[in-house]
Amino acid sequence: MEKRYVVLIALIGLLGPLFAQQALWGEKPVVSPEIHKDKTVTFRLNAPNASRVEITGDFLPAQKIVSPFGEFDGPGIVELKKTENGIWEYTTPASLAPELYSYSFLVDGLKINDPANVYRIRDVATTPNVFMIDGERADLYKVNSVPHGSVSRRWYPSPKLGMDRRLTIYTPPGYEESDADYPVLYLLHGMGGDEEAWIALGRTSQILDNLIASGKGRPMIVVMTNGNAAQEAAPGESSSGFTYPTMQLPLTMDGTFETAFPDVVDFVDRQYRTDKSKQGRAIAGLSMGGYHSLHISKQYPDLFDYVGLFSAAIFPNDGVTSPIYEDMDKKLEKQFAQAPALYWIAIGDKDFLYKQNQDYRNLLNKNGYGYVYYETPDGHIWKNWRIYLTEFVPMLFK
Numbered sequence: 205m206e207k208r209y210v211v212l213i214a215l216i217g218l219l220g221p222l223f224a225q226q227a228l229w230g231e232k233p234v235v236s237p238e239i240h241k242d243k244t245v246t247f248r249l250n251a252p253n254a255s256r257v258e259i260t261g262d263f264l265p266a267q268k269i270v271s272p273f274g275e276f277d278g279p280g281i282v283e284l285k286k287t288e289n290g291i292w293e294y295t296t297p298a299s300l301a302p303e304l305y306s307y308s309f310l311v312d313g314l315k316i317n318d319p320a321n322v323y324r325i326r327d328v329a330t331t332p333n334v335f336m337i338d339g340e341r342a343d344l345y346k347v348n349s350v351p352h353g354s355v356s357r358r359w360y361p362s363p364k365l366g367m368d369r370r371l372t373i374y375t376p377p378g379y380e381e382s383d384a385d386y387p388v389l390y391l392l393h394g395m396g397g398d399e400e401a402w403i404a405l406g407r408t409s410q411i412l413d414n415l416i417a418s419g420k421g422r423p424m425i426v427v428m429t430n431g432n433a434a435q436e437a438a439p440g441e442s443s444s445g446f447t448y449p450t451m452q453l454p455l456t457m458d459g460t461f462e463t464a465f466p467d468v469v470d471f472v473d474r475q476y477r478t479d480k481s482k483q484g485r486a487i488a489g490l491s492m493g494g495y496h497s498l499h500i501s502k503q504y505p506d507l508f509d510y511v512g513l514f515s516a517a518i519f520p521n522d523g524v525t526s527p528i529y530e531d532m533d534k535k536l537e538k539q540f541a542q543a544p545a546l547y548w549i550a551i552g553d554k555d556f557l558y559k560q561n562q563d564y565r566n567l568l569n570k571n572g573y574g575y576v577y578y579e580t581p582d583g584h585i586w587k588n589w590r591i592y593l594t595e596f597v598p599m600l601f602k
């Protein structure tokens with residue numbers, strides 16, 4: 205080959221990466237987090253001029269947080285120690301249990317991400333770093349060498365809300381190659397969340413792939429809606445642009461989303477090969493999504509045979525009126541007249557909604573309505589919602 209071509213090819217080889225990525229010179233400053241063989245973890249931050257560096261995360265002993273909903277256990281905080289070279293360090297005193305954990309640094313009081321860890325998952329308006337300790341149930345949250353389902357974002361027409369709206373949909377491995385009909389789980393997020401919540405922090409596609417591969421879960425479609433009736437889609441994904449995510453959206457928990465829910469089922473049943481019987485449909489959600497699941501399933505008693513209330517809000521707030529919330533007793537009577545195949549209530553023993561759930565269970569008990577109750581430690585946190593999904597899916601469509 206002519207010399208100039210050799211030089212040209214060498215140049216292309218050298219310059220290629222320039223076009224492949226913008227952050228060419230973004231060097232990795234330190235290793236953080238470093239997960240050791242014994243499952244202790246070291247966090248590091250290169251900040252020679254900082255006077256105080258702390259880490260806050262859900263792997264640390266919980267601390268009391270005061271919120272508008274009351275006091276609850278929030279992520280703990282601990283200080284890092286400055287080493288000679290200006291790198292701050294903290295190593296957990298004991299090995300961590302298998303889990304998907306989140307954390308952030310505080311540098312002189314300013315909350316920042318760990319620049320050495322690119323893994324961040326948005327939770328409403330925060331984007332904490334995440335890391336995984338493998339093993340036990342947490343292996344269901346990992347991508348393993350098993351057949352994978354497909355995840356897509358679809359826009360569906362909602363005539364009742366007068367807009368096109370976005371949802372996330374998981375179809376199980378084999379869906380594209382088969383001509384079978386599949387049962388459908390409708391899986392709803394909490395306040396401030398959107399159609400990205402369950403697929404991101406909720407690890408839905410990993411959990412479903414793994415449960416289906418082990419034979420514990422039936423192959424099913426999972427539909428993750430956006431439960432904020434004022435939104436077309438998640439912040440940044442709608443025609444409103446890069447709006448700031450907020451928990452205080454209009455048209456939430458006022459009956460609007462519940463009223464429009466049949467639009468979702470219509471779309472899914474039109475566009476996918478679904479089992480269109482009540483026996484082939486489940487609805488579950490966390491917190492506000494549990495509230496939606498409760499009220500949708502009793503409003504449309506012929507739609508869902510499986511209902512999951514994960515740390516659910518139960519009763520409408522004072523002053524909220526909607527036909528959806530009227531005649532609750534009569535609607536429950538109708539729903540439980542043909543007992544659901546599964547009515548599952550799960551909550552953490554430190555959840556601020558624990559008392560509401562107890563009151564609701566008393567109401568169900570008094571009327572002899574059958575349900576299954578599952579209680580875990582801890583409060584209103586994603587760890588519990590992932591656990592609930594791994595427990596709920598194996599009980600569906602059996």
Ligand code: FER
Pocket residue numbers: 393394395396457490491492493517521557
């Ligand atoms: C309430 C209880 C729970 C409420 C909202 C929630 C607006 C939802 C919390 C969540 O989805 O995390 O009284 O009122």
